[in-house]
Amino acid sequence: MITVNGREFPYEEGLTVANLLQKKGYTFKMITVKINGNVIKKDEYETTLIRDGDNVQVLHHVAGG
Amino acid sequence: MDFKVLKSFSYQLGKIIKGYNNRSLYINLNDYSIGEKEVTEMMKDKFIGGKGFGLWYLWNAVTPETKWNDPENEIVIATGPIGGITQYPGSGKSLVVTISPLTGIPIDSNVGGFFGPYLKFAGFDALEIQGKSKEDIVIFIDGDNGKVEIMDIDTESIDSHLIAHALTDMFAKNEEDKKNISVVSAGNGAENTLFGLLNFSFYDMRRKTVRLKQAGRGGIGTVFRDKKIKALVVKFSNTRGDLNCPHDIELIKKTGIKLHKEIRDLDDKQNQMRKVGTAHLIEIMNEYDLLPVHNFKFGAHPDTKNITSKVFKERYFTQNMPDGCWYGCSMSCAKAVDGFELKTGPYKGQRVTVDGPEYETAAGVGANLGIFNPDFIVEANFYLDTYGIDSISFGTATAFVMECYENGIINKDITGGLELNFGNEKAAMELLHQMARGEGFGKIVGLGIKRMKDIFVREYGADREFLNDIGMEQKGLEYSEYVTKESLAQQGGYGFTNKGPQHDEAWLIFMDMVNNQIPTFEDKAEALHYYPMFRTWFGLNGLCKLPWNDIVPADNDMTDNPAKVPEHVQNYVDLFYAVTGKKIDAEELIRQSERVYNFQRVFNIRMGHGKREDDKVPYRSVGPVTEEEYLSRQERYDNQLKEILNYDIEGKSIAERMKVLREYRESQYEKLTDAVYTRRGWTLDGIPTLKKLKELGMDLPEVVEVVKKHLG
Ligand code: SF4
Numbered sequence: 001m002i003t004v005n006g007r008e009f010p011y012e013e014g015l016t017v018a019n020l021l022q023k024k025g026y027t028f029k030m031i032t033v034k035i036n037g038n039v040i041k042k043d044e045y046e047t048t049l050i051r052d053g054d055n056v057q058v059l060h061h062v063a064g065g
Numbered sequence: 066m067d068f069k070v071l072k073s074f075s076y077q078l079g080k081i082i083k084g085y086n087n088r089s090l091y092i093n094l095n096d097y098s099i100g101e102k103e104v105t106e107m108m109k110d111k112f113i114g115g116k117g118f119g120l121w122y123l124w125n126a127v128t129p130e131t132k133w134n135d136p137e138n139e140i141v142i143a144t145g146p147i148g149g150i151t152q153y154p155g156s157g158k159s160l161v162v163t164i165s166p167l168t169g170i171p172i173d174s175n176v177g178g179f180f181g182p183y184l185k186f187a188g189f190d191a192l193e194i195q196g197k198s199k200e201d202i203v204i205f206i207d208g209d210n211g212k213v214e215i216m217d218i219d220t221e222s223i224d225s226h227l228i229a230h231a232l233t234d235m236f237a238k239n240e241e242d243k244k245n246i247s248v249v250s251a252g253n254g255a256e257n258t259l260f261g262l263l264n265f266s267f268y269d270m271r272r273k274t275v276r277l278k279q280a281g282r283g284g285i286g287t288v289f290r291d292k293k294i295k296a297l298v299v300k301f302s303n304t305r306g307d308l309n310c311p312h313d314i315e316l317i318k319k320t321g322i323k324l325h326k327e328i329r330d331l332d333d334k335q336n337q338m339r340k341v342g343t344a345h346l347i348e349i350m351n352e353y354d355l356l357p358v359h360n361f362k363f364g365a366h367p368d369t370k371n372i373t374s375k376v377f378k379e380r381y382f383t384q385n386m387p388d389g390c391w392y393g394c395s396m397s398c399a400k401a402v403d404g405f406e407l408k409t410g411p412y413k414g415q416r417v418t419v420d421g422p423e424y425e426t427a428a429g430v431g432a433n434l435g436i437f438n439p440d441f442i443v444e445a446n447f448y449l450d451t452y453g454i455d456s457i458s459f460g461t462a463t464a465f466v467m468e469c470y471e472n473g474i475i476n477k478d479i480t481g482g483l484e485l486n487f488g489n490e491k492a493a494m495e496l497l498h499q500m501a502r503g504e505g506f507g508k509i510v511g512l513g514i515k516r517m518k519d520i521f522v523r524e525y526g527a528d529r530e531f532l533n534d535i536g537m538e539q540k541g542l543e544y545s546e547y548v549t550k551e552s553l554a555q556q557g558g559y560g561f562t563n564k565g566p567q568h569d570e571a572w573l574i575f576m577d578m579v580n581n582q583i584p585t586f587e588d589k590a591e592a593l594h595y596y597p598m599f600r601t602w603f604g605l606n607g608l609c610k611l612p613w614n615d616i617v618p619a620d621n622d623m624t625d626n627p628a629k630v631p632e633h634v635q636n637y638v639d640l641f642y643a644v645t646g647k648k649i650d651a652e653e654l655i656r657q658s659e660r661v662y663n664f665q666r667v668f669n670i671r672m673g674h675g676k677r678e679d680d681k682v683p684y685r686s687v688g689p690v691t692e693e694e695y696l697s698r699q700e701r702y703d704n705q706l707k708e709i710l711n712y713d714i715e716g717k718s719i720a721e722r723m724k725v726l727r728e729y730r731e732s733q734y735e736k737l738t739d740a741v742y743t744r745r746g747w748t749l750d751g752i753p754t755l756k757k758l759k760e761l762g763m764d765l766p767e768v769v770e771v772v773k774k775h776l777g
Binding site: 057 | 621
């Protein structure tokens with residue numbers, strides 16, 4: 001199990017940040033991704049693996065509106 | 066064109082000092098008197114400018130009994146101290162304030178186009194129009210020669226695309242001179258509905274056409290036509306970047322260059338504002354279940370694929386045009402569709418330039434009506450603008466009547482034959498044309514949802530409670546186009562607004578619903594304090610909100626609070642100092658807004674509104690009103706009942722589940738209300754306390770007098 005934005009989400013082997021965003025339907029571009037408090041750069045979403053128990057934050061920033 | 070000058074007034078051209086002319090222009094249309102008024106130090110200290118000035122003048126003009134169509138009601142237009150600079154993107158906004166026909170309280174609208182800056186360069190920090198003319202007039206402010214004229218001009222039409230062109234042609238010496246003119250106009254729809262808007266023009270030198278930006282909300286255009294104003298025209302020929310005579314122009318330039326660079330380097334990777342404007346939100350809102358569909362019942366629809374920004378970009382928006390609505394705005398999001406051939410209405414067959422569509426229009430007249438045809442959206446956009454009708458109120462009010470129609474509350478006899486089912490674009494377009502002609506069922510819909518509810522109950526025996534639940538209005542104003550059911554904070558973001566449910570005070574849905582960043586009532590209340598105050602500040606200074614957070618610095622992620630965009634907040638602090646010479650910090654910026662925000666709240670109370678009762682919201686914005694809605698998100702709602710309320714759903718009917726869910730959600734809103742009022746320094750009835758007003762230095766005798774009556 002991992003946590004995504006404070007809510008539980010099932011862990012699976014080989015899960016990258018990019019996979020997670022896709023699974024959650026997070027298509028918005030103005031986001032910051034943090035794993036255990038560390039910011040992940042956008043060009044590392046494809047290659048960064050999430051480990052079981054990680055605390056992931058996908059912070060969507062307001063735009064438009 | 067034939068014209069007659071009815072009144073002429075000469076004034077000394079002046080010089081702006083650190084962002085202020087220190088005077089405003091007052092016109093009374095009862096007797097055509099024209100004069101100057103001093104802008105005092107008190108006004109600058111406590112109200113800053115823009116909508117602050119508008120609210121102060123309006124307060125002094127009206128009484129608690131004043132109705133929108135009484136002669137003493139005013140329309141005040143002002144930019145702010147920063148307004149008119151050309152070095153920092155988004156610095157040319159005008160703020161318009163009046164008593165709204167829809168709400169009976171002050172409405173304020175923030176609009177682009179060149180009028181506000183030119184008015185300022187012509188010598189005035191604000192234009193205050195009171196009284197009512199007996200005949201149709203045009204007001205011309207000649208900022209080159211120091212002259213104001215009230216004129217009778219024989220124009221072909223008052224529809225904005227025609228009158229704005231005609232007056233630009235009339236007052237410009239030649240093609241080159243057209244960029245020095247800005248026209249404010251309404252249209253036939255503004256005259257015949259209560260949600261009329263104002264168009265503010267600027268001349269687009271590349272397209273060789275007049276462009277229109279809208280002060281949309283709250284029926285300002287209706288007040289304008291009620292005063293028999295056909296148009297306002299301002300002329301100013303020598304626009305330069307230093308006309309504000311700022312305290313420190315080098316600092317302005319430095320701050321501006323930084324932002325221009327961000328926009329150039331990052332916009333394509335971020336929101337693509339330069340390519341599609343705010344239309345990029347259409348698909349995003351759909352993907353996050355936030356796009357209003359069928360009168361806010363649902364948040365997404367498969368056919369949204371037909372109206373995404375990609376479609377508008379590839380088939381409609383003219384690309385590679387710098388579409389700034391004021392000089393120096395490299396965000397240039399004011400997109401347009403060129404050479405669009407109209408298929409209906411009085412201008413059928415003509416090819417026109419359409420300003421937009423922006424997100425709100427596409428969502429309001431498209432998805433919310435179940436119409437996923439981009440041609441319809443562009444055509445409706447054109448007519449709404451030229452007729453002077455607010456696309457948000459039109460969309461939300463039409464969605465309401467469509468739901469009433471589908472529920473049998475109204476029928477073809479009542480609508481004059483219009484089959485107002487969701488998705489019927491022909492009927493929706495006809496309704497729009499009827500509004501401009503002041504005919505048929507369009508005239509009823511043009512009264513807005515609040516008045517329609519009364520009519521449907523009185524005349525057709527409709528169930529008041531059901532209409533209150535599905536009618537997406539609050540304080541009399543129609544909701545703008547976001548679904549808030551799953552975001553308690555945004556229910557408040559709409560509910561606790563001063564003017565009515567417009568999203569320009571706070572947009573917290575992602576922060577709340579998706580990010581889960583503000584889980585407690587106190588967290589939400591903090592956000593509902595900070596963001597409305599921060600965003601109010603744009604309206605005090607003549608600024609556009611978009612360059613604040615629709616573009617962010619590359620390292621914004623690394624900051625403590627990316628949502629606030631700290632570097633841009635610092636830019637604003639620097640700009641205020643650079644223009645006015647007054648040092649502020651980020652806290653004082655919020656206090657400047659708080660003063661005006663609380664003043665506006667007290668203004669509402671003075672007009673008999675603005676208390677807790679007025680901040681209640683329709684249940685459609687909070688949870689599922691109908692079984693159809695519940696079933697569309699059954700898993701989510703069932704889970705909430707089980708997980709949050711420990712409610713055993715086994716064997717329970719949908720109606721029973723809905724009842725429990727409703728009680729819970731409504732109680733959450735009440736708790737949020739308590740928390741927000743406390744954070745804002747208000748009583749639990751929503752009244753600013755004397756302590757709060759004193760702290761802010763807003764304990765003006767007239768303000769205290771109003772508040773005291775209600776504090777008991
Ligand atoms: S960001 Fe868009 S709306 Fe704002 S000032 Fe620039 S062009 Fe106008």
